[in-house]
């Protein structure tokens with residue numbers, strides 16, 4: 001993690017009339033101490049909280065960790081804004097009838113099953129639905145109130161947020177768009193996030209999502225009580241996997257506009273509250289600090305893999321990890337399965353059959369997944385909870401064996417799958433279990449796996465697999 005002061009203050013002229021997301025500039029680095037100003041001299045010099053700030057701005061701090069967190073874990077940012085965030089009417093609960101968000105998983109709002117679960121991609125809604133309206137929780141564990149847990153949400157949306165912003169008081173969002181770009185305006189500036197990229201919106205930041213391509217669908221992992229970090233690299237050394245410089249943070253951008261009836265929707269304990277104000281919350285003219293939204297392009301990930309034999313554990317492809325207090329035990333790992341070469345000799349190359357004390361939620365951004373010949377589709381999802389057996393489907397197993405030991409190097413191309421993996425056991429929301437998109441035949445993909453056991457120890461022959469016969 002870089003921990004140095006950015007020597008250069010990044011500037012961006014205000015352009016409220018035509019914010020161009022396509023040619024945005026960013027600051028680079030992971031959890032760096034960034035500085036950015038949209039007007040020259042807007043950032044106070046030499047102190048964070050002067051009696052009078054440049055341009056008559058208000059100074060406001062956002063703390064992402066306790067004041068007394070150790071320095072290397074301490075995250076906070078100073079925002080210099082036209083009006084402070086507090087200038088709004090009281091929060092009122094939003095009608096709960098249509099809400100499908102959960103942040104404290106109990107037996108009254110979710111249930112548990114060890115069964116392998118899979119969902120087909122959910123249709124984009126026909127009625128106008130923005131990012132917040134289209135967000136629903138699939139599963140999770142723990143509690144935002146107790147600052148320990150996670151939630152996995154998915155969204156389908158077809159319209160930009162209008163005269164409103166969202167703020168999540170419960171945890172950090174890691175957003176994985178699967179289709180349709182997101183133009184995310186945040187208090188720190190703007191992010192363009194395309195499918196194949198991810199964005200992290202840390203707890204407490206206000207943001208609004210525009211959909212330049214119309215329909216969008218994607219996945220969101222939320223963590224309570226901790227933040228995403230880069231994984232340690234151990235024996236890999238100083239380079240590889242996600243590089244700190246490929247994490248991109250916005251530069252300051254503001255609008256100083258009168259917006260009657262502007263709504264801030266705050267997620268607090270999984271419930272939504274709204275408050276009215278008369279101005280845009282994107283009124284931060286300058287900011288400095290190490291607590292900020294960021295994005296990351298998954299194609300910049302440098303994968304490592306087996307170069308001789310056997311199948312490495314998927315942790316080798318960890319992009320970001322939200323830790324627990326136990327070393328090596330993640331509250332939530334974000335792992336990807338990117339395009340890469342497979343070269344292992346005399347090795348079963350697809351994922352092995354396994355049971356894991358961690359729980360695995362998977363999604364697919366594009367292409368196919370190496371362990372499933374059919375049924376796991378872009379925009380779909382699967383959940384294999386703690387100790388639930390899973391692995392390649394019958395077709396994948398048979399095709400792999402039929403290819404045999406002579407398989408040379410092969411490139412897995414045009415695919416991007418990912419996994420959210422947690423040490424906590426997820427409870428599943430009723431609407432996800434009862435969804436018309438659930439694949440109730442999922443178990444069938446393994447039912448055809450036949451015994452190839454031969455008492456004399458002879459290995460299966462290609463013909464056995466292809467014609468369905470077995471020699472005894």
Ligand SMILES: O=C(O)Cc1cc(O)ccc1O
Pocket residue numbers: 312313314350351352354360371390391419
């Ligand atoms: O279950 C899965 O498909 C994810 C996964 C991939 C892999 O290569 C090894 C283990 C694992 O859980």
Ligand SMILES: [Fe+2]
Pocket residue numbers: 354356360384390
């Ligand atoms: Fe797995």
